[in-house]
Amino acid sequence: MIVHTPVIVLKSFSYGDTSLIARCFSRDYGKINLIVKGARSKRSPKSAQFQPLSYVDVIYRNKPNRELQVLSKVNFRESWPRILQDLRSVTLSMAILEMTEKTLSEEDPHPGLFNTLADVLRAFNEKKADPNILFWFYECALLTHLGFRPNLDQRELPGIVLPDPNSGPNSGIILAGLLAENIHDLPAELVTPEDRQIISNYLWILMRYHFDGLAKIRSMAVVRQILADS
Known part of the structure; x- marks a missing residue:
């Protein structure tokens, strides 16, 4: 199932060589964990989008019974x-x-x-x-x-x-x-x-x-x- 929901990033940490895991509070699905592939590569803006306090819209394919979901797309919703x-x-x-x-x-x-x-x-x-x-x-x-x-x-x-x-x-x-x-x-x-x-x-x-x-x-x-x- 494709999920599109706003989230507030609670915390994030490195995963592998170039990726991040972001723990987020989503409006529609509660607390979720997203793998953000390539977020730490030099050309990617996604590292900034998944810092704590970020308020973003995300799209990911939800796979039931899976602890980590893979991010597909992200856009800033509001900044503070x-x-x-x-x-x-x-x-x-x-x-x-x-x-x-x-x-x-x-x-x-x-x-x-x-x-x-x-x-x-x-x-x-x-x-x-x-x-x-x-x-x-x-x-x-x-x-x-x-x-x-x-x-x-x-x-x-x-x-x-x-x-x-x-x-x-x-x-x-x-x-x-x-x-x-x-x-x-x-x-x-x-x-x-x-x-x-x-x-x-x-x-x-x-x-x-x-x-x-x-x-x-x-x-x-x-x-x-x-x-x-x-």
């Missing part, structure tokens, strides 16, 4: 160059990609989450929202779309006592706004240092509780420092 010009934005954006890669199952479509990821990265690029808010917005969306929507009134989960997300001056209001899933109407309340600490800690505890392996993401120590200090 300004993310790479800001250390805070690129750090948070790359952590979002890594969280997505670690939490999604292979070929398990989540088109709503895909659209949210594109919206969040676009907002990072346009610099029209607080990067902290965008990062928390995506954490809330990831939890929600994968079946673990936070309940701000719930104090316990099996085996764990949750911190009170409403204990900051505005933390509860901000989290409720983020859970509304409207990126065009993000919370406008003042985020105090206490709010930052509470929101960041609350969402990260939920992420680690529901998804195995997230604690091993090395970049999260830096990300949590950014979220607490910004």
Whole structure:
């Protein structure tokens, strides 16, 4: 079957002498692995097209029960160059990609989450929202779309006592706004240092509780420092 779908590249790495393997989040088929033949040859533009944060349209022949699919064609769909010009934005954006890669199952479509990821990265690029808010917005969306929507009134989960997300001056209001899933109407309340600490800690505890392996993401120590200090 010939597949034509937009994808966001989560990570890529060398394969053989001239090729790449790109792990991508596709809108229609979930997480997929593509072999990009010849991408690392000098005359090929495909290496640039399959860097993390790339948003491209791909065509490939899907072979069921095959772990790697062979790319046929690719075209840029949209680019977000300004993310790479800001250390805070690129750090948070790359952590979002890594969280997505670690939490999604292979070929398990989540088109709503895909659209949210594109919206969040676009907002990072346009610099029209607080990067902290965008990062928390995506954490809330990831939890929600994968079946673990936070309940701000719930104090316990099996085996764990949750911190009170409403204990900051505005933390509860901000989290409720983020859970509304409207990126065009993000919370406008003042985020105090206490709010930052509470929101960041609350969402990260939920992420680690529901998804195995997230604690091993090395970049999260830096990300949590950014979220607490910004």
